[in-house]
Every structure is written in C-alpha cells, then in structure tokens.
Amino acid sequence: MSHANSTQTPQPSGPLAGLTIFDLTRVLAGPTCVQMLADLGASVIKIEKPGSGDDTRGFVPPAMPGTDQSAYFAGANRNKRSVTIDIAKPSGQKLAHDLIARCDILVENFKVGTLARYGLGYEQLGKLHPGLIYCSITGFGQTGPYAARPGYDSLIQAMGGVMSLTGEPDGQPMKVGVPVADLFAGLYGAIGVLAALRHREATGLGQQVDIGMLDTNVAWLANQGMNYLASGQNPPRLGNQHPNIVPYQVFATADGHIVLSIGNDATFARFCQRFGLDHLLADPKFVTNAARVANRALVTETLANVLAAHGSAWWLAELEAIKVGCGPINTLEQVFADPHVIARGNLIEIAGKDGNPVKLVANPVRLSATPVDYRLPPPMLGEHTDEVLTDMLGLDASERAALRRDQII
Template identity: 65%
Template sequence: MSVDASSGPLAGLRVFDLTRVLAGPTCTQILGDLGADVVKVERPGTGDDSRAFAPPFVPGTADGAYFAGLNRNKRSITLNLASEEGQALARRLVRRCDILVENFKVGALSRYGLGFNELHATQPELIYCSITGFGQTGPYAPLPGYDSLIQAMGGMMSLTGEPGGLPHKTGIPVTDLFAGLYACIGILAALRHRQRTGLGQHVDIAMLDTAVASLANQGMTYLATGRNPDRLGNEHPTVVPYQVFGTADGHMVLSIANDATFDRFCKGFGLSHLMEDSRFVTNSARVENRAAVTAALSPVLVAQPTAWWLEQLAALNIGGSPINTLEQVFADPQVRARDMVVEIPRASGGTVQVLGHPVRMSARGATYRLEPPALGEHTDALLVEILGMGESEVSELRARRVI
C-alpha cells in the first residue's frame, strides 16, 4: 500500500519512531492516523516486543493482536542500532524527519549518537519526544517503568477496589495510554512552537507524572483535606447515587449527578418519601449517608430487569447504563454508528479489523491508510525513497546485517 501524502491534518510531517510495546506506539499511531508519515524502526529478526505478545494472533499473520492494535498507519524498517553502520544510517534518516519519538532507557540513545543533545546540535528544528517510566530527571530516572508498577506508585491502585479489599489495577493499561496521549499533546504543542520560532525541543514524558496528573478529583480531594481517599468499589467519592446496582437479571450503573435529577428519580419511581428525609435531600447529605441511600434504592432496582430500567430512566432523562461485555460493546448501535471498528484492506487480500480513531473533525481528520506492517516490510522502499539508495547498496547493507 502507498502512503497518501495529502491525508490528514499532519500530512507532510515525518516521524522517526523508535518506540515499542504500548506508550510510545500509542503516541505514534495517533500521529499516523492524523496523517503523519511514521517510520517505525525495529530490531532485525524480532522487531517490536509486542509482535510476540500472543495469542491471540491477527488471523493470517505471525503477529499478536496486541501489536496490530497500536501500529497501523506506520511503515516498518529494520535497523541494527547496535552496529555503528546502523547508528549512522539512523542519523541520516532522522535528518529527513520532523519528529523523533523514543522510549529507550534514559541516556541509552546518546551512546548511539541519537540522544536529544547530539541531534539538536546539528538539527535544531527536530522535535524529540522521550517517553519513560520516570522522566529524564529525578532519583528514579534510571529505573524501568511498567504500567502496573506505575498504577501502584502513582496512587491509582490505592483508589481502585472494594472497601477493605485488595487494591486493584484497572482492566486496561491506563498509565501507558495516558503517557502516549500526553506525548502526542506535547508534540503538537512543540510543533506550534516550532512554527513560531523555527526551533524544536525535547518533550519529556514520564508515566509517573501522567499518572499523578490523572488523579484529577481524587488528587484534589487529598490536597484539599490531607486525607487519603478510601477505596469505594463502584461508588463515586463525591456524588451519590452514582454506582452499580443489582437488577432482576444482572447489574447496571445508575448515575444521578444532581439534586434535581434525584428528585425526578424519586417522583418517577414512587420514592417521594425519601425527599422528606434530610439524609437524602442534597448530594452532600447523600454522600454522608451513602449506605442509607444504597439500602433504600437496592430493593427498588432489583425488582425489575436491566432493560426495563434503561427504558424508564431514558424516558425521565436520568443516566443509566448496562455493563456491557466487549461483544456487546462492538455490537452497540452507537459504537457502530461512530465507526469505532474499522476494516483496513490488507495487501495480501481481505481486511484486518482495528479499533477506530476517536477524534472527529469537520474537515480532514483521521484516515486508515496502512495495515499494521510486517516486520521490515518497508525497509527497501524507505531507504530508496528517503535516502535515494540504489538496489545494490540496500543489498549490501542487508548482507552486512545492518538492516
């Protein structure tokens, strides 16, 4: 497949992608979806670690579904960065790029002449983004960072789980994903800065920083009170009722975010007497008396099936939701209407299903141009296109195991 240079708002920008596994590839896939030409650099023979995170495999390939979910709209080139020739070739390729994204250990790329300081000295317009567990500075900078470790260190696990039970991580690797999203935001801000000044800069993203920033209302609760928030399971720390309830055939989420809605709920379901009780009249009172609220509502909710409740709540404009499995998510009419599952044509025939890009734009937005690449699939084409190499030169590099 060819790259459509006119596709997306970031068309015309080239990204040198030295990332692997999750946080970095999340960032570079977003850039690729929005039109950037992403050159994914991988180790000869093995490639991105996540290719082997399987089963499950992408049907018809040797790659894990994990890899496929993070690497569309990229072209794969294999480079042996452990060799001096490979390092020199990487530096030549970077000269033709606008952005470099990497998630090596702090200082590792400097040994190859590919650190920010080395490249910035000769290519001051380059935007260089580093994604690590703990950032480029501070006492933990040299340490490796992994999602569950960062969820634990960053406080998320202390907030997640049932009261009195074990701390839990989330079901998806949120600190990796947050780091990738913040990296993309930082790169876009750096592009605007370069537009104004002509200079690139180093964007330093730490997973721990993004985890702490993502504590949001719970972090502010601690800063305001000096008290560690309790684990509340599926309940909301400052809004009640905003939680899971049992129904006649399963469970659902009831979300009542203000007093007017709670009053409407009570009137709609024969519970007007609750509004005569000072424990229920205001949200502040309900937070202080959350056990009484749960005890009052649970017998009511469990009397009818989930579908009945969803229909009745929608008629009263009150928030309610089923707790969907992924099968139900991907069959949901709203998800389907928003094209959140996309089929990308494969060069070998057929298609591969991937998750859709969530940013909608009124003009040109995300596109799906390239299937997740096979390892080194575009090596020859990229060396010819970007560096103008001839076929014999490429063959010699391969013979010397540089590519």
C-alpha cells in the first residue's frame, strides 16, 4: 500500500476541477460514468473493499504489461484514488459519512436498497447533505417490478431487444462484441450528473440521478425502436445490413471484405456511373432508396457480383476518390496503427506507479478551452488510503493504524 502524501498527487484541471466524487462503483457501468467525470477534472475517491476491491481487479488475463493489474480494471479507472473501507462495519460507515460530507457527488451501482442498510442510501444522505448529487446506476432502476434484480450487460442486451436485432437472419440472436449496455448506462449517468450540477448551481440543491440499464438500452434502440413504433412489426435480424438504407452493409471483395455505405440516391447514382452500372439507374427497383430497401435481396446480389471483381484496396481507393462511403474492417491491431486514430490521439500513455508508461484508450471528448486531464494511472488497491484519510479527515498515523488493526481500512 502506498503512503504517498498529497504533494505527489497531481491537482486536477478541467471544467469539473474543484468537485469531489465519492465513488462506490465497480465493474463497468458505474466506473465508466465516474471515469468520464474524472477525465473532465473531478477529483475521485474510489471506495473499495479491503483485500479484494473492485471485482474487475480479478478479471485476468490479460494483465497490464509488467504488472498483475487487470486490463479490464485499467480501462475504466484512471484518474481515481483508491481508498479501502469496509462499509459493512459501523466504523467504516462513519468514515464514509465523514468523507461524503466533503464531497459533491456520490456515484454507486449497488443493488436497490443495499446501501440503505449501511446508512448510505439517498433518502438518508440527501437529508443530511441537501446539496449532494447522488447517482445510482442499476440494472432496472430504482422503481418498477424488476428493480430488485441484478443487471448484467448480456442480460440487458437480451431483455432490451438489441440481441433480437443483431446477428444473421437464420442464426442465433447475438450480443454486441463489447459491453454496450454497461457503457451506455455509464455515459447516460455522466450526462445526468452534469445536468444535476447545473441545477445545483441555480438552486443549491442536489438530487438523485436514477439510471436503469434497461431504460438506457430501450433509449438507444434509436431508429430500430422507431421502426417498430411506426410499423408495429418486429424488425428482423439483417446481419450486417441496414434496416432503412440499401446498400449499407458488408460486401466480399476478391481478397477480403469492406463496408459500403451509400446513404442517399445521389451517392448511389455516382457509384453506378463510375463503375458502369448506369442501367441500374433506369430500373425502378434500384432508382430510389425506398425501392432498394423493398428489393434488398436483388440489390445485394447484384452488387455482390460487382464488388467481387476487385480486391479491397482497389475498391477503397476508387470509392474514396468519388466520395462514396466505404471502409476496411479492421482488427484491433489495425485500429491502433491507423494514422487517423494516431493523429487524433486516441491512444495515450500515463506514467505508472513504477514510472513506466501505461497505455490507455483516450477520452474521445475534445474541448478547445478545457481539455480532458490525464493525471493518474489506474490505482493499485488501497494505494491512496493514507493520503485521503490524512488530507480530507486529518487522521494521524496512530488512528490509521487502529483502523487497520480492526480491518476497517
């Protein structure tokens, strides 16, 4: 455990500098919310259980190079100070209350009612600290018949409908390849916290931000949700095809695959004229997007024969030259080597505790006046316990030693 003093912790900058978050989150949805706010300058105290910490600390392999720290944990926990407190014990609850009194925001993703058993629920803390913004991220929200259920990403993708939309028409329903239900819930949580901060600036009052992963999943059904509401028909799985636009999908080339994205009739006409397909523009089955959607199989088969005539590199060069949407299907190795990804700074390095660089994926928000602030690498478990308890609560070495003896920290 580190015994670093406050002079060793860089001071935050950014639009949220000066705000402090009491972070009671773990796994992904909650940590994603808090990391976004931390990158924007909020100071974060991540509260973890002594001895084990965030569940994702154990999600190995892989580990970060040269360490035993899980890559999963590292991806959602930079810019946070780790403090170990056992909030199940009365003395730990007192420490938590003392720290919360000095914080602006609390973010948690425990099951509904769990924190209330420890005196840390919103109904309890909101009365003690009227200005506190309390963000709760759960599987199903604070109310409703499913409120008590635990939430998991694949479960939410299934119940929220996205799995029914994903996959080949004759194959199994498929989840998305990354945990989008968790990530969206975290980002919606950050948006809710920012709105609550604006309200507090105007009124001095905090509030609870109630984020349910199923709610957010329903919200990001987007055009597919609206397709159902407009038609009353369940949208079918279309594999890599678009429900509302044709052609807008993956095509095989002579040596691989590319994505072809033709978003309007003018672009389709330009495509046909460039590649000797003018006759399609005289065919009512092809001339408008609505007609192409109605004749999806015919359009796909016709263009599949055309795309198979040349390799991917040839097609990408030709299509880009006439400003038709297209792209390669990159592996992650290719993504992180892409010159545009590199030029945009999407890969960052932060000096780790041992001084060696830690590679992380950058925050995608680009602010011209108050850029995101990368100041702390993902913390080791309990790394900042002494620092925080000394600086924020004034506990001396003997008081901290007593808390350790009692296994409170």
